[in-house]
Amino acid sequence: MVIAIPLIWMVLFFLIPFAIVLKISFAEMVIAIPPFSALWEYSEGVLNIKLSMDNYLFLLTDDLYIRAYAKSLKLAFISMSLCLLIGYPMAYAIARSGPSIRNILLLGVILPSWTSFLIRIYAWIGILKNNGLINNLLLWLGIIDQPLIMLNTDIAVYIGIVYAYLPFMILPLYTNLVKHDYTLLEAAYDLGAKPWKSFVFITIPLSLPGIIAGAMLVFIPAVGEFVIPELLGGSETLMIGKVLWQEFFNNRDWPVASAVAMVMLLFLALPLAVFHHYQSEEAL
Amino acid sequence: MNKSGLVRFYPFDEIALFTTMTKEKQKISANADNSKPYIEIKNISKSFDNFVAVNGINLEIKEGEIFALLGSSGCGKSTLLRMLAGLETPTTGEIIIDGRDMASIPPFKRPINMMFQSYALFPHMTVEQNVAFGLKQDRVPRNQIKEKVMETLKLVEMEAYTKRKSHQLSGGQRQRVALARILVKSPKLLLLDEPMAALDKKLRGQMQIELVNILEDVGVTCIMVTHDQEEAMTMASRIAVMDQGNIIQIGPPSEVYEFPNSRFSAEFIGTVNLFDGKIKEDRPDQVMIKANDLDADILIDHGVTGTLGMKVSVAVRPEKIIVTREQPDSKYNWTQGTVEEIVYLGGFSTYYVKLDSGKQVVATQANLNRTIHERPSWDEKIYLSWLPVSGVMLIK
Amino acid sequence: MKGRTSTRLMIFLGFGYAFLYIPIIILIVYSFNASKLVTVWGGFSTQWYGKLLEDQGILDAFWNSLQIAFFTACFATMLGTISGYVMARFGRFRGHSAFASTITAPLVMPEVITGLASLLLFVSLERAIGWPEGRGKLTIWIIHVVFATAFAAIIISSRLRDMDLSIEEAALDLGAPPLKVFFVIVLPIIAPALLSSWLLSFTLSMDDLVITSFVAGPGSTTLPMKVFSAARLGVSPKINAIGSIIVAGASFFVLISALVSFKMEKKRKKEAEQAFEAA
Numbered sequence: 018m019v020i021a022i023p024l025i026w027m028v029l030f031f032l033i034p035f036a037i038v039l040k041i042s043f044a045e046m047v048i049a050i051p052p053f054s055a056l057w058e059y060s061e062g063v064l065n066i067k068l069s070m071d072n073y074l075f076l077l078t079d080d081l082y083i084r085a086y087a088k089s090l091k092l093a094f095i096s097m098s099l100c101l102l103i104g105y106p107m108a109y110a111i112a113r114s115g116p117s118i119r120n121i122l123l124l125g126v127i128l129p130s131w132t133s134f135l136i137r138i139y140a141w142i143g144i145l146k147n148n149g150l151i152n153n154l155l156l157w158l159g160i161i162d163q164p165l166i167m168l169n170t171d172i173a174v175y176i177g178i179v180y181a182y183l184p185f186m187i188l189p190l191y192t193n194l195v196k197h198d199y200t201l202l203e204a205a206y207d208l209g210a211k212p213w214k215s216f217v218f219i220t221i222p223l224s225l226p227g228i229i230a231g232a233m234l235v236f237i238p239a240v241g242e243f244v245i246p247e248l249l250g251g252s253e254t255l256m257i258g259k260v261l262w263q264e265f266f267n268n269r270d271w272p273v274a275s276a277v278a279m280v281m282l283l284f285l286a287l288p289l290a291v292f293h294h295y296q297s298e299e300a301l
Numbered sequence: 302m303n304k305s306g307l308v309r310f311y312p313f314d315e316i317a318l319f320t321t322m323t324k325e326k327q328k329i330s331a332n333a334d335n336s337k338p339y340i341e342i343k344n345i346s347k348s349f350d351n352f353v354a355v356n357g358i359n360l361e362i363k364e365g366e367i368f369a370l371l372g373s374s375g376c377g378k379s380t381l382l383r384m385l386a387g388l389e390t391p392t393t394g395e396i397i398i399d400g401r402d403m404a405s406i407p408p409f410k411r412p413i414n415m416m417f418q419s420y421a422l423f424p425h426m427t428v429e430q431n432v433a434f435g436l437k438q439d440r441v442p443r444n445q446i447k448e449k450v451m452e453t454l455k456l457v458e459m460e461a462y463t464k465r466k467s468h469q470l471s472g473g474q475r476q477r478v479a480l481a482r483i484l485v486k487s488p489k490l491l492l493l494d495e496p497m498a499a500l501d502k503k504l505r506g507q508m509q510i511e512l513v514n515i516l517e518d519v520g521v522t523c524i525m526v527t528h529d530q531e532e533a534m535t536m537a538s539r540i541a542v543m544d545q546g547n548i549i550q551i552g553p554p555s556e557v558y559e560f561p562n563s564r565f566s567a568e569f570i571g572t573v574n575l576f577d578g579k580i581k582e583d584r585p586d587q588v589m590i591k592a593n594d595l596d597a598d599i600l601i602d603h604g605v606t607g608t609l610g611m612k613v614s615v616a617v618r619p620e621k622i623i624v625t626r627e628q629p630d631s632k633y634n635w636t637q638g639t640v641e642e643i644v645y646l647g648g649f650s651t652y653y654v655k656l657d658s659g660k661q662v663v664a665t666q667a668n669l670n671r672t673i674h675e676r677p678s679w680d681e682k683i684y685l686s687w688l689p690v691s692g693v694m695l696i697k
Numbered sequence: 698m699k700g701r702t703s704t705r706l707m708i709f710l711g712f713g714y715a716f717l718y719i720p721i722i723i724l725i726v727y728s729f730n731a732s733k734l735v736t737v738w739g740g741f742s743t744q745w746y747g748k749l750l751e752d753q754g755i756l757d758a759f760w761n762s763l764q765i766a767f768f769t770a771c772f773a774t775m776l777g778t779i780s781g782y783v784m785a786r787f788g789r790f791r792g793h794s795a796f797a798s799t800i801t802a803p804l805v806m807p808e809v810i811t812g813l814a815s816l817l818l819f820v821s822l823e824r825a826i827g828w829p830e831g832r833g834k835l836t837i838w839i840i841h842v843v844f845a846t847a848f849a850a851i852i853i854s855s856r857l858r859d860m861d862l863s864i865e866e867a868a869l870d871l872g873a874p875p876l877k878v879f880f881v882i883v884l885p886i887i888a889p890a891l892l893s894s895w896l897l898s899f900t901l902s903m904d905d906l907v908i909t910s911f912v913a914g915p916g917s918t919t920l921p922m923k924v925f926s927a928a929r930l931g932v933s934p935k936i937n938a939i940g941s942i943i944v945a946g947a948s949f950f951v952l953i954s955a956l957v958s959f960k961m962e963k964k965r966k967k968e969a970e971q972a973f974e975a976a
Binding site (some may be wrong): 023024026027028030031032034035037038043070091103106107109110111113120122124125126127128131132133135136137139140141142143144146148149153172180184188212214231237240241242243244247248258261265271274277278281282285289293294298300 | 703706707710713714716718720721723724725728734735760776777779780783796797798799800801802803804810811813814815818821828839840842843846850886896897900903904906907911914921924925926929931934936937940943944947948950951952954955959
Binding site (some may be wrong): 386387388407408410413414415418421422423424425434435438439471472482483514526595 | 861
């Protein structure tokens with residue numbers, strides 16, 4: 018049936034690749050094209066399967082990787098929280114506006130995210146540099162006399178991630194909040210509840226699916242981010258996405274890169290499951 | 302209101318709804334000639350996983366009949382309708398239309414057309430294109446299409462709206478276009494899914510009568526589904542009362558109303574008083590019942606029989622109960638009570654009377670007396686009575 | 698009390714917008730900076746835009762990106778529409794959530810993982826059956842279609858869920874076979890969603906860096922790859938210039954499609970009001 022076509026496409030080009038990554042993670046690096054050893058050999062009627070656990074042991078023992086994983090999870094989590102803190106009031110404000118303004122306001126949030134991700138990150142380089150815009154402005158105003166070091170630090174990465182992913186937090190939140198029945202809140206006021214109480218006990222719980230969807234939409238990609246730590250981060254901003262890239266492109270160590278990817282997937286398995294669960298629920 | 306003849310009212314709404322007996326007589330007599338059923342529904346069932354939506358239904362519909370499936374939501378009526386349309390496949394059973402088995406025929410090849418509750422007009426097409434759509438699928442030549450479309454639009458009085466789109470029409474107008482869209486194909490069977498549900502109350506009464514007139518003019522066989530008993534009674538020549546996938550009773554509206562075959566039917570249509578009791582005496586053509594709540598025994602003198610001591614219910618409609626200040630002469634079919642509540646509706650009043658046993662009885666009387674003093678008042682002790690022919694004995 | 702909260706919220710919202718837009722505005726402003734030092738204003742000049750036109754590398758990369766993006770958009774919209782229709786209409790078949798999860802998985806997956814996996818797939822395929830020969834525009838296109846389809850499927854399926862199912866059933870009932878119903882009834886009604894999917898897929902493809910880097914080959918450098926390698930070396934007004942063009946182009950697309958749907962909505966509202974008064 019025709020249903021099969023997209024399914025086949027996705028299975029072929031999305032699921033099978035993951036199986037291959039898994040396979041390669043058990044290989045050894047060799048100087049060859051492609052640069053990994055074969056996992057099995059069939060000679061004289063005997064099938065030899067050689068799975069090397071070296072890559073995974075390497076990850077476990079070399080503390081660079083452990084630190085990179087930990088840092089990635091931490092950065093992603095804090096950025097997600099910042100996005101939530103900034104994005105929730107914005108989504109709420111838009112959802113509460115009149116129907117005609119609402120769409121324009123929403124468009125205003127979505128528009129930046131439809132322009133180039135890369136360019137938007139690049140824009141911050143010029144702003145955060147030592148002789149960049151912020152420093153020049155503060156120096157000129159006399160507020161500081163030494164440039165603040167902002168670029169190539171963790172701070173720059175936080176700013177970058179929040180800046181890039183904020184619309185992805187706002188959109189699911191808005192979609193949820195705009196469906197709220199405000200007569201519920203009015204009923205609460207009528208029964209004597211103070212506004213902040215209604216907010217905490219009615220609005221927030223009802224918006225939970227939106228919060229989770231937005232949080233996952235930020236957290237999961239942020240864990241594996243490469244561009245932002247590469248352009249805005251420093252040498253001590255160890256993120257696992259950057260590590261993977263370097264293993265692959267600089268060290269040409271495909272097996273280790275594969276192992277890094279599999280472990281990353283392991284960490285993300287739970288958030289991914291949560292995301293799909295809430296996605297299908299919202300869809301219903 | 303419109304056609305003359307006997308005026309009958311169904312006092313199950315605060316506002317009296319008038320219809321005509323003659324119309325019903327006409328419908329029945331016209332179909333009396335066709336003895337062979339046009340539509341046969343044989344032992345149709347539908348189960349979804351473990352839930353039985355339709356449970357072995359058997360129906361025979363005559364050509365030109367307007368038949369109503371009446372029941373509350375979840376009773377299976379819509380599922381049955383969709384199986385007729387071909388949108389659901391029956392788990393068991395056969396559907397035969399004009400001698401042809403519909404089992405292997407997909408919905409787009411059946412000589413059946415359905416009007417959906419939301420009317421489902423194609424939003425990107427004009428009224429004319431909507432109505433022409435069905436004919437185009439049948440590959441009718443273009444000039445014939447145009448002619449038929451205009452003819453049908455005239456029938457529903459929408460010929461001035463050909464170029465409009467559905468969002469430019471009101472609810473009533475959309476209904477007419479939806480009707481034209483299916484009538485133009487001259488189907489063997491027309492299905493209506495809650496035809497009046499999307500209209501506001503004011504429009505409903507008027508449209509019910511108009512719709513029936515159009516259907517009768519065209520002479521098409523029609524099965525409609527509704528939860529609104531007034532709608533069923535007004536529009537259909539025969540009704541099937543459904544509950545939980547089963548048909549409880551089939552018959553013309555007057556028969557279902559006056560001779561319900563079960564508590565369910567009695568309670569579903571209109572208001573009814575049900576008196577529980579035991580059979581005390583069984584004579585030929587008469588039964589006497591000792592009722593728990595009444596002062597006198599109940600006598601029913603038409604076509605019933607039963608065993609002594611059998612537990613039964615007797616249904617008496619409110620309009621059959623006579624309210625008097627003096628004790629009636631008869632030995633049977635009366636009781637005493639106190640007026641708890643009166644609802645005055647101009648033409649008649651509804652009395653809610655509390656009996657000594659605590660049971661509440663509803664009685665409706667025409668206000669033949671113009672002054673309030675001549676009618677029973679609150680907290681007054683009065684007598685309720687009725688004729689032996691008015692009670693219906695129910696066993697189920 | 699409510700009014701005051703709203704004002705505070707609106708001010709916060711204003712700051713939010715400022716946060717989102719100011720960096721882009723600065724980027725565009727400094728693309729017209731006569732001085733080479735990006736952060737010191739040296740007068741107004743359009744020289745950097747001129748220099749772009751002379752840079753053959755950038756022009757080639759731009760052309761590559763355009764080609765890939767166009768075909769990605771077309772294919773992803775097609776596959777996304779089929780997937781979206783299945784997800785929305787056949788909600789109950791066994792394996793439904795597996796289907797939906799598979800189709801939408803690329804949505805959140807970190808790009809480095811998807812990129813690595815895709816490359817390894819192509820390498821393995823090449824070793825096994827000799828195709829694809831090396832990496833290039835074809836392999837980039839294939840993977841772009843994979844993740845763009847995910848987005849298109851979401852858009853189409855949510856639009857279909859809002860659409861009255863009875864309309865399709867009515868068309869069937871009136872005699873149109875299922876395929877005809879899809880092309881003559883469903884597609885015209887969801888046309889705006891199809892346009893959105895196309896535009897979104899195009900934008901995603903034009904902008905993708907990480908996955909593309911993994912599966913690209915010699916001669917298939919895309920615009921983002923070019924910009925990235927330049928940006929790694931530091932800021933330069935030329936990058937600001939190309940950046941401004943990209944941002945302006947994408948914004949143009951978005952605004953056009955928003956304007957079109959806004960106008961259609963207005964027209965629809967007006968006509969509905971007319972009907973109301975007439976009735």
